[in-house]
Amino acid sequence: MRIDPFLGNSARQLSRLIVKVAVVLLLGGFLAAMLVRQAPGFGVDEEELDSRLNQQSVQALRRAHATEENAGRFYLSYLGGLLHGDLGVSLSLHQPVRKLLSERFPETMKSVALGLAFGWTAGLALAMITVMFRLWLVDLLTTLLASLLLCIPAAALALLFVLTRAPGRLALGFIVFPKVFSYARNLLAKSAALPHVLTARAKGLDSIRIMAWHVLPVAGPQLLALAGVSVSVAFAAAIPIEVLCDLPGIGQLAWKAALARDLALLVNITMIVTLITLVVNAAAEFAGHPHTSSKP
Amino acid sequence: MDRQRSLMLRCLLLLTMVMGAMANAQTGSQLRFCIGSDPKTLNPLLVDDDASDTVRYLTGGVLMRLNRSTQQMEPELATSWQVSRDGKSISFVVRHNVHFSDGTPFSIEDVAYTIEQLMDPSLHSPTGDAFRSGEGKITTRILGKDQIIVTFPAPIAGVEKLFDQVAMMSAHSTQKEKAVLGPYYLAEDKAGYYLLLKRNPNYWKHDSAGRQLPYIDSVRLDIQQNRDIELLRLLRGEIDLIDSLDAEYYDKLAAQAPKMVFDAGVSLDAEQMWFNQVPGSPLPAYKKAWFASTNFRRAISESINRDDLARVVFRGHARPAVSWLSPANRFWFNARLTAHPFDPTAAKKMLAQDGFYLQNGALHDHQGHLVEFSVITNAGNKYRERMATMIQQDLAEIGIRLNVVTLDFASLIERITRSFDYEACLLGFVNNDLDPDSQMTVWLSSGENHIWNPAQKTPATAWEAEIDRLMRTQASSMDVNKRKQAVDRVQEIAWQQEPFLYLVNKDAMSAVSTDLHNVHPVVLRPQVYWNIEQLAKGREGPDH
C-alpha cells in the first residue's frame, strides 16, 4: 500500500512539532521553577510578622515551604502528579491549582479573545487605510493615535474604562492595537512598494483590489507571525488589566502568585502560557508556509 | 362616627407604615462593601488576613465581644464570665436556647470543642498562640449544663479580650465551620468576584422591640483591590461603605460628598522606622556602630519633621507619633510623653558627641566614613514612599545621604527576617489589640518580632533587659495598675532609646453611604460595621 507523500510529510511534521512542544514545555516549567526558587523572598510568608505567633508557629510557617526547597525535586514530583492530573496545591491561596486555573482560565480567554479581536480589527484596518491612501494627514493622525495608546499607563487605561463603565476587557484591545498597527503598517507599506504592486497601480487597479490581492498575501507570513506574537502580548497585557480592573483571570492569579512566590501556581501558569505560545506560533508558521515567496 | 372612622384610618395607615418599615428592614436589603482579596481561609481558628477576619466578624458567634465604641467587653454567647484571682483560669456561663445557622443546638460541649481545637499546637493558630502564656497544656472543664472553666499554664493578662477573636464552632454539625452563630452565614462564595452572606435564621439576638436582628438581610463582599475603583463605586452607589479610607481619598470624597466621610480621630496604627542592629548582619562594622548608638538614632529622630509628614503626606489626617501605643489607646498610652521635637541643631550636637563631623556639607563619622545609608520600604504604598522621600530631604539638611529603596513585600520580609541585609526599614504597624500584652514578641528580646535584633539568646543591651523584665511583669500581673506602671515605663525606655523611630499615627477614616443608618464609625476595626446587627438601610430603617 502506497502512503500519500503529502500525508507522510505532514505526519512527520506533526510528530516533530509534538516532540518540540513537549521538550520546550518541560524545559519551560523547569526554568520557571528555578527562577522562582532562586528569587529573593521565596519561602517567606508575611504572616511571620504577626506578633501573636509564637516561635513554633513561625518555624512551622517556614517549614511549610520545605517541599519546595529543592526546585529540581519539586519539579520531578510535580511532573509525577501531572501524570495523574494533579497540578499541586497553591500554598499562598490554600487551594488546589487545578481548581484555581479552571475557575479563572475562561475569564482570561474571554479577555484575550476580545482584546485580540479588537486589537487586530482596528490595527489591521487602520494600517491598511494608511497604506492604501498614502496621505500624510492620515499617517500623522494614526501615528498620534497609536502613540497615545502606547504611552498611556495600563493603570490609567483600566481606570478610564471603569470611569466610563466600559468593560475592562476591552482595555486589552487598546494595548494590542498600537503594536499590531505599527508592525502591520510597516509590513504592508513595504509590500506595497514591491515592483508588481507598482505595476498594478500603474495599470489602474483600485486600491482595495491591490491591497487584497497583491499586498496582503505578500505580507501574509509576517502578519501571521505577528498574530502569533500578539497572543503572547495579549497574555502579558492581561496581567495588569486583570489586576487593575479586578477581573479574576489567570493574569491576576499570576500576579498574586508572583508576589507570594507561589511555586506551584507559577510553574503551572508558565507551562500554560508556553503551550499556548508554542501552539499559536506553530499554527501561524504552518499557515504562512505556502506563502514564503514574494512573487505576486 | 366620622372622628372614629378618621382615627381608624390613621391607625391603619400607621400600622401599614410600620409593617412596611419592618418588611423593608427585614426583606431584600443588602449591604455591599469591598474586601481586598479572597479570604485565605474560612476556618475561624486560622484567620490571619483582613478578608478572612471580615468574614469571621460577620459570621462568627463569640462568647464575649469588645465593643469597638466603648472599648469595653460585653457579653455575647456567654452571659457572664469570671477571671480567677491568679489569672490562670476563666469561667463562662453560656446562653440557653441558641442554635447554629443549620439548626444544630449550641451547647457547652461546643465551647469545649472550640477551645480544644484552637489550642491544638499542631494547628498553629495565630488566635490560639495569643493564649499560650507558658509551657503546658490549656485545659477545659465543663461544670454543668452551661458553665465551663478554661485553665492556662500561666496567667494571661487581659485574657477576656482575646475571646473577642474566638468564634464558636459546632462539635456536632456536619457542616463543620459553615455552621455559625453570628448574624450572617456564608451563602455563596464566587472566588475572585464576591462572597454573599445571608442573615442567620437562627440568630439569637433581638432588638428591644423583639425583632430578630440583624436588620439588613444580606451582606455582599465584593473582591476589589483597586482603591480608586472602590471610591468610584461608592460615589456611584454600588457599594455602601469603605471601612478604612486613606487620607487622599478622604479629601477627594469630602470635596464631593462631605456627609459621607468620617474621621474618628487618631487610630491605633503607627508608621515607624528602625535601624538594623543585628550583630551578625552583613553590614560593615562602622555602620553597625552607627545604628547601635542611641545618640545616632535620637539624632536621626530629631532631624525628621513629623509635623510635615502628617501635614503633607497625610494631609493633616495624622499626628506625630510618640510611642508604640497610640493616644487612641486611652488607658495604656503614656500621656506624659510627647513626640520628639524637630530640632536639627540638637541632632547635630548629639552626632558631634559621637564624633560625627561635617565636611563640605556631608556628614562623616569619626573614622572618616561618609554617612550614607539606605531605607527600605514596601513598594506600592505611596504614603510610605512619600514619607521616605521627605525624610531623605530632612536628613540631607544635616549632611546625611539617605537612599530610598522600594521593594516588593516578599523581598522586604526576607531581608528583615532572614538575611538581615538591610540598613533601615520604614514600615507600618497595624494594631488591632488594645492590650499591650499582644506585643510581647515585639518587645521581648527573645521574640521573633523584636525586629531590630530578633531572637536574642540574651538581651544585647541593659535597656532591652529592662524591657524584658517589665514586659514579663505586666504579663504575669493581674493588678491593672501595676501593669500600667510597667507598660508606661517600657514606653519611656522606648522613647529614650528609640529602637523604633515612631513617625506618625494615622487617623481612622471611613466613608459611608447616606443610605445607611445607625452608623457610628470608631477607631477600632472594623470601623464602620462593628455594630453590623444594628445597621439599617433605606428610609425604612428602625429609627425612621
Added chain:
Amino acid sequence: MKIVRVASILFLTVIIGAALAANLIAPASYAHQFRDLPDAAPSSHHLLGTDELGRDRFARLLYGTRVSLTLAPFAALLSALLAGLIGGTAGFVGGWYRSFVMAATDLFLSMPWLFLLITVRALLPLNISPLASVVITFALLGCLGWAGAARVICAEAQVLRNSEFILMAHATGSSGWRLLWRQLIPNLRPVLFAQFWISVPIFILTEANLGILGLGVAEPLPSWGTLLGELENLTSLTAQPWRLVPLVLLIVTVSCFHLVLQKEELWTVNEV
C-alpha cells in the same frame, strides 16, 4: 509631509536641548520640596505647579526628560538590534537552526522574567546610585524585550531569503555575513523601526512599574515613567489637568521619533 518631518526634528531638538540645559532652565532643583505648597496649581513660580510633596513639576519634567530620552531609546535600540540579529539569522539560515531559535524565542516569551529582575536587584547593593540603578534597569529591559519582534523578523527574513534580489546577490558571489549585512538587514529596517518605535514608550512605562522591585529610578530622581505614574490618579485629572503634560510630551516625542525615522522607508523599493 516634509514640513511635518522638519517640525518633528525641530521639536526633538528643542526637547533634547531643554533636557541637557535643565540645570540652567529649571527654576528649582527636582528634589527640593516646597512643603508649604503641595499639589499647587501652576503659577509664575511653578509653571506646572507642584507635586504631592511640593516639588516643582516643570523642573522634574526637564530632568526626567534627560533620563528617559537618553536611556529608553538606547534600550529600544538594543532590543531592536538583538531582535534583528537573532530573528534575522534564524530566518536567513533556516532549517533546524531556525526551528531551534524560534523554539527558544517562544520559551523566552513565556518565562516569568520578573524573578530574574528581582534576583538582579538582590545582587545589587542597596546604596547603588539612582543613575546606576536606572541604567541597569534599561539595559535589562533592552536585553529582555527582543523576543516578540524576533519572530516577526524571522518570518520576514524567510520571505526575503527566497526573493529575487537575494538570489541575484548570491549569483554575483555574495554570501554569508556580507549577504546578511548588505542585503538582508537593510530590508528588515521597516520591522526594526516598528520595534524601536513601540519599545521606547513601553520601556519608559515599564521602568516606572519596575519600581515595585526596587529597580528603576530611585527617589528623588524623576523620569517620565514616574511622572506618568501620577495618571493612575485619574479622578483628580479634571481638577488638575496640568498633570497630563508629561503624557502629552511623551506622545508627541514618540510620534516625532516615528515621523523622523520613517522617512521614505515605507515607500521605497527593495534595495539591491
